[in-house]
Amino acid sequence: MDPHQDRVSAAFGAVPREEFLPAGYRAEASYDGPIPIGHGQTNSQPATVAAMLRLLEVEPGQRVLDVGAGSGWTTALLAHLVGPTGLVVGVELVPELAAWGEQNVRRTSGAWASVREATPGVLGVPELAPYDRILVSAEAGRLPTALLDQLGDPGRMVVPVAGVMTVVERAGGEDRTGLHGHYRFVPLR
Template sequence: MIDPKYRRERMVREQLEARGIRDQDVLRAMRTVPRHLFVQEALASQAYDDRPQPIGHGQTISQPYIVAFMTELLQVKPGMKVLEIGTGSGYQAAVLSEMGATVHTIERVRELYDAARKLLLQDLKYGRIKLRLDDGTLGWPQDAPFDRILVTAGGPEVPKPLTEQLAEGGRLLIPVGERRRNQELVLITKEKGELREERKGGVLFVDLVGQYGW
């Protein structure tokens, strides 16, 4: 395989910067995180390609541009507390941690949870990531509120527990729509207790499964 550092740099230049990603913290994080370690070993040579990759159990790691686009929309700053729903491979959590956030991430599939926990905490030694095996649509009430909430699966609506756990001035990003089609990325901001929604374009994500999902 071509040197991963070179492939990361090319990914950032050709897939992210070329499409308008400008947040330097996002670009730096994605230059740093070894994406090839977050895909199945047989697909490591394709890890930096411009498409999602399967990670088993019907789940995927999003294409690099979508990761960057969603992360940029969140406007993450160092020291923020971020809740991620859908750990998957753990790649998104690693990107957020590289940006200086404290990340709480929830996964419902035990095999993915176990693999991500080992990779993030033991192998890569990320110290600002906490993982939980649970129904992500319920959030993480014990550690709420969160400055930012990112949902990496598509649901029929915005789960109420997540809006309740969003801090004042916070931002929540979630794909909403039909199952694996006709989804829109919804950005929710909370100001003076009021929620404001913005639509940020069409996307396609795996199902958000849980009490407040499918």
């Protein structure tokens, strides 16, 4: 069995989804579909999150950027995967969701993970780059160059582009792109 699959399953067991849902939706945490979290955003479908995390191939000790952190669930899952020797920076465009996501991550994860409000007009958190892994939970119209600029070498980014889950693998100054099925996300802005 793929070791990343076991580690992702363990992260799901350690970071319960209900901790990252509005009170009125916590009873639906086991539902394998998106759940509204307010401001036109959702807590993503668990099967989709698991697929993205497996494609990302996160290792302990890595530096990870989580774009579109929302409620902080993916940030906390990533925190579990990188462990205390890693770093996870979640970034969220909606100020109220960023504050709530940070509260959720503080309550459930270690000090190596955080969620912050996105800087207007800036994609990602370039001042902390490079990152070993970048996870994007919003759909880009095309591969976001601003995020590619923050990816280390070696590095790996998982991002939905025009409805297709895209993996960019960087090694030795070369980028290889793989396509992994069709998904729907809120737009990346």
